[in-house]
Amino acid sequence: MALKNSARLLRNCNTKLNFQVKAALSSEPLFPGAKTTWTETLEFTQTSKPIPVYRVMDRRGNIIRESEDPNLPDGTILKMYKDMTLLSIMDKILYESQRQGRISFYMTNYGEEAAHIGSAAALTNDDVVYGQYREAGVLMWRGFTLECYGNNDDKGKGRQMPVHYGNKELNFVTISSPLTTQLPQAVGAAYALKGKNRIVICYFGDGAASEGDAHAAFNFAATLECPVILFCRNNGYAISTPVEEQYRGDGIAARGPAFGIHTLRVDGNDTFAVYNATKMAKELALKENKPVLIEAMTYRVGDHSTSDDSSAYRSPEEVQSWATNDYPTNKLRYYMEKKGLWDENKEKELLDQARKNVLKAFNAGEKKLKPQWTEMFEDVYKFMPKHIRSQMEEMKAHVEKYKEQYPTNKFTS
């Protein structure tokens, strides 16, 4: 402690000395608040040129600059495409099952498949993910079997709303409903992982970026030099609020430099661009212990959630145009077709198989046993306190006594 203090004192003395020398010699501004130059022109700073969108492919899947092709192995490209396709099939089935009353709530990922898969593919399962809720593709890439039933296989023990996934082995932190709480937490986790050769990626929406927590997180990530990728999915809307009402200024990316964060804006509908961006971000985060802000520009093709009807605030034509002209999965498919990796037959086979698999998992999920009923008493605290234990014992004795009154066969024993 004493040592640390004297080191700091010494440093202070040094800076004082330096300062005096500098002050004598330099005509540059010496304010501690900014390293800059003087000007004698009185004018407001104009907004600078918009940050461009990095892309690898054009809308028809052509590689624009050969050197930017990540040249991924065929197997990886196929997995990317299959996961993206599976994701939207699963979305369709689960969305409809909500409409049929089989699950209470759902959120689709339509239009954002490339942002999920491209970023997930550039990381390893050791890297920690903090999500918002619309990142099911990331989990899919990591090998998660998706759950909307709180049955015995659900690691979340049925405590959460649908889509609030979490999985410890896959380093995917359980989704929290209040927006943006994940951002400072992700930075904290990255701080803890510094020097351990792992990084944290934190996904958030253009709407979530307005919460105070986002600004706090940006500032901490920069000042504490944390290996974290702040990954904004800018899909144009936050429920009904369009980005023009969410912020003024050049999107979320423009905030990065203001916080002293390396920043990259990328075509979120271009799987390879997202992949390259995330890969480079990870390298930088690891090498320099620095945060990176990636703004993936995309479009939320689906409704916000099953509680939303987006025709109230945007035109069907607008949605249709994004669903057809610049759909991320189509873009990758064009590329694959040109490479001879894909054709109509393969597509048909994949769709059939994927649909069957999701339906099978879904139907099996409905039939599976529920968790042990005693689990409802668990996890309020790490160690069950006496008052909860006594209630559980009371309940156990009661259920044992009136066995025939309870559907105990529907629960794991």
Next chain:
Amino acid sequence: MAVFTTRTLTLQRLSKLFEKRFISVSKTLSKDMTVRDAINGAIDEEIERDDRVFLIGEEVAQYDGAYKVSRGLWKKHGDRRVVDTPITEMGFAGLAIGAAMAGLRPICEFMTFNFSMQAIDQVINSAGKTLYMSAGMVNVPIVFRGPNGCSSGVAAQHSQCYGAWYSHCPGLKVVAPYSCEDCRGLLKSAIRDPDPVVCLENEIIYNSTFSVSDTALSKNFLIPFGKAKIEIPGKHCTLTSYGRAMEATLLGAHELKKQGIECEVINLRSLRPLDIETIHKSVSKTHHLVSVEQGWPQCGIGAEILACIMESEVFYQLDQPAQRLTGVDVPIPYAIELEKISIPQPKDVVEMVKKLLKK
């Protein structure tokens, strides 16, 4: 034996007067409406009546509100009176508080009160304390409103009751309307009040229909704060409740009535100030008390009511220890069956009252 001081007696007479003035119910005319429409109408009329009043929050304007409470208001009153915000509860609560300090009368909607936690410092430390901290120079006439407590199938982080949280804090007033009449009267009083008022609504109740008396339909229908309403008179047991827990309480009371047990059901309406007078009077008559709420037991509204009884002479009027029926002491589960049994149901009310009365 209840010992009333002269002061309470005067207060009682005063409140009688208030009752006449504010809540005398004419039986001649009435209209059925949903709670959603009752709130919508109250906001609409207050925006119309006072140029300083405006509604602000996430999705309240063009989208008509996440739960369609503000339907049509933006179309009718425009951008100046119905204001959409970026997603920052802390930000727009602070903004609205600032507007109130500058003389406007904001109605600040939280998409749900669960998200008001993002803004809780603004609500408690600024809205609730600025009058005091500024030595009376700056008041904050603002209403914070939105759905509170359990909805359905939205899990632990979306299902909390904030009755106890906010009513804990001096400087705030807290109301929890149940019926359409409550909503109209309490919300209008809140909007016209010079102090910050927290108005706790409920998403499920938005769809409930009530008949609203002619008096309550009046544009100047106000319900005074700190005045509970006796929904059903009875002589065997007093039931106190508020907000959506009123449903289970009333249904329980109806069932008990069939079994010959007459409960006096008190709709608290206002949690701060709390109408302990009415509860005292009722308990002095029924000699039994059960408080019903959806919030958690520890330091809850029931805990407060029971403590108040304990501290007064009315304590001696009780034939049995007073009881609390509350939400279960766990984060609200998502599973539908568990969610249901985590909050008081009519049969819980029936069981508890019968146990208390040894029936």
